[in-house]
Amino acid sequence: MKQFLLSIIPSLLAIAIAGCSATPPPSPSTVAPKTLADEFMEMASELRNAGGFAVVGIAKSRSMALALNKAKADGRVKLADLLAKQTSDAQENVSNSFHDLAPKKVQHQTSNGIFTVYALMELNPANEPEAHSTTQDIPSL
């Protein structure tokens, strides 16, 4: 266990640093409107900076339900990838541990009848029990 912890700490730090550097404060003269994708990326980044594991699952579909499910699946796969990278464990093993994980936040946008769903997936022990409450932004199907 000690070895495991030692092995992931540098990675986590690296992510935190990278996360910080990836979001420089925008210059007032060149401010462009933030896209939903940007917002979710920022949220994930912030969460990661705060020491958590967070990714954004993204999916597109003409079906809202499909887009949502795909986004969640995508998020879980990405989260597993992230965790696997940190733990050097097989992606499948990690993923099996949280495929029921609910998104922290979900939002979508529509263009030409295509739904694009963003699902913020976070693996944070402090937040786990509230995971299911994040779907409130999804309109009822």
Added chain:
Amino acid sequence: MKQRIPMFFIGLLLFAPALLAQTFSRNAIESALEDELFPLVEEQVWNTLSVRQTAEETANLTLLLIRALLGQERFDEAEILADESMHLPGQDAFIYWKARALFAAGKFKPVFQTLETLPKTSDYTPAALRLEGRTAIAIQDPKRTEKAFALFEDRFPEHEEAAQNLFDLADTQLASGRVRFAAKTMHELLKRFPDTVLADSVRLLLARELIAGNGKKEKKEAAGLLEQLGTDETAHARLRIAAWVELAALEQRKDRSDIAADALLNAENLTDQAALRARQKTARANLLLDDGKTKEAMPLFDEAIQAAPDDPLAADILLQKAEALLKIKQFDAAEKAFQSYLNVTQNPDGEIRALFGKGWSLWEQQRYEEAATAFENSASKDSDADRRITAWVKAGDARLAAKQAGIAAENYHHVSENNPEHSLAARALYQYSIALLAADKTQEAQHTFEKTEEQYPASDFAARAAIQRAEHLKQEKEWALALDEYRRIANQYTNATTQATAIHQQGLILFGFDRFDEALEKFHLVSKTYPESHVAPQATYMHGFCRYLQGDIETALEICRNFISTYPDSLWTPEVHFWLGEHAYNQGNYTQAQATFLDILARFPQNELADDALFWAGHSLLKQDSFLEAFTLYGRLAKEYPESELLLNTRFAQGEALSQLGEFSRAILAYEEAIKTDSDHPLADRARGRLGDCLFTLGTTETTRYQEALEAYQALYKRPNTPFALKLQSLYKIARCEEKMELPEKAFAHYIETVYMATNHNAPLSPDATLWFTRAALEAATQQEHKSQWQEAINIYQRIIEAGVPAKDEAAKRIKKIKTLPPQS
């Protein structure tokens, strides 16, 4: 930060049981799919897709997901998922499943468009062809359907769905009316897949088509298929039952009700459902009835009623039993069964059927008024147009038969007014006219007969209506108009019955005009051209009668004899026989006459000429001096036909026969009977006279009888309506009695009164009167001669001469003789 990381992993481990779930193997998901646990499949697929998968595996999982969505009838999602998964390996699978999703969503045209994008060599081609066929069925495009299934059959004859495809192909061909092709396809299926469940279905389907084809060979094959299916213990019971039922129907159509009943029994033995069994039993009962096995059939009905699991079914079978009883003409039992049904049923349609059947049962029992009520009830409630109209017409018929012409007219009017296009409308209008006629509404009746002819010129009732109108003219003695009308009918209507009737009626009218030549021509035409018509016998008879009246006796007799051999049982045959008997009698051929009359009696004892024949047979015997036999026949007439109009004549004739036998006392009784029968009839007066004669004859042995004879003659003489000749005779016989009673003066006075009565008579004397005048005059003159009152005698003889009667020469001779006598004589 150092604190958080270990805490996270600790937390991860803590929550692991809650989060822990496995990805699922494709086999496990497929099993769930087979079990139709679609929501579970969906969840499992998404869970599995939450782990990075190879593209191939993702494709496979996505296909399972599509099927799970279809299973939950989320067709749009399935279609979108398939459509959006085309980038995955195995694109043809997604094309196919997209098409399936579109099909399931009822979006048929896009199905074809989607399937067109499927690569020709795809593994999904067989399934795609099947789907194309099913989609073409859905849009009712039989050509495309058949094309798809035929292509499948051509390219994939060994495919696991080949049998089903053949079945669907046959079904499509049947739906397009391509029965021969369908039969060929079904035969192909039976040849290649004889032991499949589909083959069992095809046996039934093919048999039905072969039966419908109506060929003898086809029916034989159908019977074979049905029997094979029925006896195949591996086949589904439902199919086997259907096979036996079809076979029963087939055999029934061949009038082999016994075999049909056996087939139904087989069906019954395979049937678990009590209701179905009861129905099969009922059908079997009906078959046995058709086979004339009433005794076996009726208990089956009762068994079926008892076995019926509910009251409505039992009532329905009771109704069928009632209808069966009606069919086998057990009208009383049928009526009771219909009534029993009516007492329990709540079923409006059944109630109408029962009322209708009850109407027929009563009608057949000639209970017309009750029948009419039942028909009227049925008609007023029935929504089935044909049955309702039939009921109204039958209600009319029943009312008419019950002599309720007014109500009958209303019933017929219902139909003629409200359903003028119905096949019974012409009949209804015609019957309406008949009812009006019966209700003495002659003018209205004539009007509606005319309307019948105008409105339904092609109907049989048009001609009948025309004949009714002509008949009316005849009854009104508008002979010329009637003749013209019958001529018009004969020219206008080609129907044999109408032609025969119209020509025959022309003959009868012409006969009435004494235009025998023309009448003869008409009668001859009818008897030659329409020998089967109902008027042909009378026409033939009238033909003979015309010949007779024309004096061509031999031809007339020849026609009559031919008539008897051609129409031995016709209505006119007794009359023709009678005419032949009469002819023989008039010719003095009494033996022949007697035989002919007795033949009429033997063959037509209930005919209205039977008493006549007996009477004239008696007369023929009288003419042969067979008085006792004649008397016996007269006695038979009086006994067997007590209401006969010939009773008076018979009693009189009995008196005559007994007189001839010297049985005067019995003759007196016969004459008394005659007088009692109709005391004011002229023949009764003759009987009175003959009674006096009998008493007079009895006077020879018992002189007191002369007084009784005298009184009888006096009574006759005094009757105000006694004919003149009979009065003369009575007076003469009064004188004869007085002579026998030794009262010569009185006798002479009455003889001479007879003479004066005759000579003072204003009219010429009839032969009878001449006879009694002559006898009285000769008696009176003779008496004068006996008293040597020569001049008085001559005077009386002179009366005879003056009267110019046949005895005048005798009178002259006697005068001459008196004048030659010496004066002292």
